[in-house]
Amino acid sequence: MANVSATDITKIFGGTSVLNSVSLDVRDGEFLTLVGPSGCGKSTLLRIIAGLERQNFGSIAIDGKAVDAVRPKMRNVAMVFQSYALYPYMTAEENIALPLVMRKLTAWQRLPLIGSWMPGARARRAEIAREVQDVANALGLGPLLSRKPSQMSGGQRQRVALGRAMVRHPDVFLMDEPLSNLDAKLRVQMREEITGLHRRLGATFIYVTHDQAEAMTMSDRVAVMKSGDILQLASPQQVYSDPENIEVAKFIGSPQINLIPSIVNEKAELEIFDMKVAGILPASIRPGMSVTIGLRPEALKLALDDSSDGLLAHVTYVESLGSDSYIHAKLVDRTTAVIARATPAEAATIGNGTRVRLRFSPKEALIFSDNGERLRSNNCLPILRKVGG
Amino acid sequence: MIAARAHHGSAALRHVVLIASSLFILMPFVWMVSLSIKSPQEAFQQTISLIPSVFYGHENYQRAFVDVPLLRFMGNGLLICISVLVIQLAIAAPSAYALAKLEFRGRDAIFAMVLVGLLIPHQVLAIPLFILFNKIGILNSYASLILPGVISPFGIFLLRQFFKAVPDDLIHAARLDGLSELSIVWRIMVPSSMSAVIAFSILSVVSRWNDLFLPLIFIQDQQLLTPPAGIMLFRSEEAGNSYGPLMAAATLIVAPLLIAFLIAQRRFIEGLTVSGLK
Ligand SMILES: Nc1ncnc2c1ncn2[C@@H]1O[C@H](COP(=O)(O)OP(=O)(O)OP(=O)(O)O)[C@@H](O)[C@H]1O
Ligand SMILES: [Mg+2]
Numbered sequence: 001m002a003n004v005s006a007t008d009i010t011k012i013f014g015g016t017s018v019l020n021s022v023s024l025d026v027r028d029g030e031f032l033t034l035v036g037p038s039g040c041g042k043s044t045l046l047r048i049i050a051g052l053e054r055q056n057f058g059s060i061a062i063d064g065k066a067v068d069a070v071r072p073k074m075r076n077v078a079m080v081f082q083s084y085a086l087y088p089y090m091t092a093e094e095n096i097a098l099p100l101v102m103r104k105l106t107a108w109q110r111l112p113l114i115g116s117w118m119p120g121a122r123a124r125r126a127e128i129a130r131e132v133q134d135v136a137n138a139l140g141l142g143p144l145l146s147r148k149p150s151q152m153s154g155g156q157r158q159r160v161a162l163g164r165a166m167v168r169h170p171d172v173f174l175m176d177e178p179l180s181n182l183d184a185k186l187r188v189q190m191r192e193e194i195t196g197l198h199r200r201l202g203a204t205f206i207y208v209t210h211d212q213a214e215a216m217t218m219s220d221r222v223a224v225m226k227s228g229d230i231l232q233l234a235s236p237q238q239v240y241s242d243p244e245n246i247e248v249a250k251f252i253g254s255p256q257i258n259l260i261p262s263i264v265n266e267k268a269e270l271e272i273f274d275m276k277v278a279g280i281l282p283a284s285i286r287p288g289m290s291v292t293i294g295l296r297p298e299a300l301k302l303a304l305d306d307s308s309d310g311l312l313a314h315v316t317y318v319e320s321l322g323s324d325s326y327i328h329a330k331l332v333d334r335t336t337a338v339i340a341r342a343t344p345a346e347a348a349t350i351g352n353g354t355r356v357r358l359r360f361s362p363k364e365a366l367i368f369s370d371n372g373e374r375l376r377s378n379n380c381l382p383i384l385r386k387v388g389g
Numbered sequence: 390m391i392a393a394r395a396h397h398g399s400a401a402l403r404h405v406v407l408i409a410s411s412l413f414i415l416m417p418f419v420w421m422v423s424l425s426i427k428s429p430q431e432a433f434q435q436t437i438s439l440i441p442s443v444f445y446g447h448e449n450y451q452r453a454f455v456d457v458p459l460l461r462f463m464g465n466g467l468l469i470c471i472s473v474l475v476i477q478l479a480i481a482a483p484s485a486y487a488l489a490k491l492e493f494r495g496r497d498a499i500f501a502m503v504l505v506g507l508l509i510p511h512q513v514l515a516i517p518l519f520i521l522f523n524k525i526g527i528l529n530s531y532a533s534l535i536l537p538g539v540i541s542p543f544g545i546f547l548l549r550q551f552f553k554a555v556p557d558d559l560i561h562a563a564r565l566d567g568l569s570e571l572s573i574v575w576r577i578m579v580p581s582s583m584s585a586v587i588a589f590s591i592l593s594v595v596s597r598w599n600d601l602f603l604p605l606i607f608i609q610d611q612q613l614l615t616p617p618a619g620i621m622l623f624r625s626e627e628a629g630n631s632y633g634p635l636m637a638a639a640t641l642i643v644a645p646l647l648i649a650f651l652i653a654q655r656r657f658i659e660g661l662t663v664s665g666l667k
Contacts, residue, residue, distance in 0.1 A: 052561045073567040085558035089580045102567035164566070 002063035002171035003028040009058035016371045020228045035215040036225030042208040046174050079163035082177040084157045086149040093145040096163045100128045135163045156188045172204045175386045244374040249294045258338040260293045275334050280362045296365035300340035303357040310357035425636035432632050450631035462619035468596045469534050476539040486574045487550035506542030533607040551582035584659040616642040
């Protein structure tokens with residue numbers, strides 16, 4: 001078992017920096033997810049940890065030892081690729097066996113035809129076959145072992161790829177979007193299987209995805225990346241409810257967080273269109289500053305009563321998902337779009353064009369400065385007032 | 390209806406053209422086989438007929454083996470073709486892998502040199518090679534027939550095009566699975582590009598089996614001749630009346646190639662068409 005640490009990793013491709021001095025500490029046995037939009041450098045970081053790509057600066061250590069000069073096969077990490085990367089002309093069994101064949105047999109014993117006559121080769125081959133069988137049983141691959149990858153479904157190939165990674169009992173599993181080619185239902189099922197595998201094996205998992213739902217449900221900790229930087233590294237709950245900056249807030253959560261422009265007035269109150277919120281700003285904020293308020297869809301409560309306080313909005317679309325409904329609406333400036341979560345009962349009373357009030361508890365408002373930094377509020381009780389009230 | 394008929398018309402025309410051109414190409418072969426079963430008198434008759442009036446094949450084919458050591462020539466040819474092919478692949482596959490998948494300084498320049506190598510006809514090198522082989526004393530030996538052409542720019546080029554299409558992830562997976570770079574070539578790249586390897590093998594064997602140029606220049610000893618050079622011996626024999634045996638020998642020489650090609654036909658065509666697209 002092993003912890004993995006990356007220190008100040010910088011990677012430059014043809015003059016542009018793809019990773020900007022990224023540092024990351026993955027604890028022994030942890031399930032850590034790298035999440036971020038396409039092209040932010042997740043796969044590159046994973047390949048550098050595996051030793052498949054060389055960083056320009058910085059250092060990787062596994063189990064406390066620097067491995068920068070160590071070749072991939074000696075790092076004792078296994079990787080599952082987005083494309084599965086199964087050897088197309090080998091059967092599932094041969095695919096899973098190859099890492100063991102390369103490690104346990106000598107070059108002579110590996111030779112075709114005459115190899116099996118070399119001393120000791122048969123015993124070793126039998127041992128390998130047993131281990132492959134164990135892995136295949138654990139993954140429910142038994143009946144598929146003699147098939148080639150082209151004769152298997154996406155989910156089955158995925159399992160073979162997992163099997164090939166598991167068979168050598170690596171300390172660290174690196175998984176690069178292993179579920180992205182599967183259909184929605186299978187993906188949910190495989191999520192469970194992979195987390196189950198992690199629990200059983202107790203190995204360190206570094207998992208890449210651009211699907212924030214995967215990141216939220218599977219991980220011990222999530223590292224949110226953007227343009228070659230790690231923006232925040234924290235538990236899934238924390239990156240959701242306590243994001244460090246606006247990019248993290250925007251990336252995590254579906255539907256996306258509502259972002260509403262606002263201005264600080266002379267009394268250090270927040271003015272959001274016709275609404276004023278006092279007491280949630282840090283003292284350092286000066287009047288006249290513009291900030292952005294972030295509100296999760298479930299933080300917005302629907303109120304039909306026109307006289308009550310809250311943000312005035314016009315409903316543009318009601319999206320019903322069965323258990324929940326999402327109310328899409330435009331605020332009074334007619335450009336700021338927001339989404340509120342409602343129960344189906346609430347949603348039934350609303351149609352396109354309905355005027356509603358969206359209320360929220362100021363505690364749940366996340367405040368971001370113009371450059372995207374999170375501004376944490378003071379602890380004093382907020383006071384809500386209507387303009388002119 | 391009209392469209393359908395026009396379609397049929399153009400399909401028929403296409404077939405007529407294809408059949409005519411293939412007959413045109415096949416004719417010399419058919420003529421060769423026909424001559425190989427005719428008697429000498431009939432071979433020199435003015436009238437054209439494909440089927441002989443008396444079947445004389447038995448005598449001709451027997452003389453093909455008796456007059457010259459045809460089996461010996463074919464053995465020589467086989468030995469040379471296989472040696473050349475094995476060395477060509479042993480050199481071309483790793484080179485192609487390096488050119489397709491490894492990053493190193495000067496890669497593009499080296500690939501440009503390979504392309505230039507494609508353009509040089511091997512006859513141009515005959516005189517320098519003759520002098521060189523003479524100096525190191527391997528004229529008139531198997532080595533003098535094998536060594537020219539063991540580095541095949543075409544093989545390197547063809548395999549490189551195919552290797553480029555192998556996904557990087559496959560190579561990454563192989564590196565993690567513990568394969569050395571050479572194992573990656575032989576265990577991953579070559580099996581993934583089998584059609585190209587087969588296509589190249591056929592082209593290489595055919596051109597070397599049929600080659601008349603190298604044996605004529607480098608070989609004096611009759612025992613070392615390859616089949617095409619060997620059957621030249623029929624010509625120098627007394628009067629020119631041994632056409633029958635000559636054609637019989639020629640038929641026997643072409644037969645193994647035809648059989649090999651028919652067996653590997655599908656993969657061969659795959660190999661060449663895919664490379665044409667890239
Ligand atoms: N071999 C390469 N040569 C040049 N640029 C590269 C190379 N590999 C990756 N890049 C660039 O580096 C950036 C990060 O790529 P990377 O594959 O790490 O992104 P990613 O976060 O994994 O994205 P995705 O979610 O789409 O897989 C991209 O802009 C990409 O174009
Ligand atoms: Mg990627």
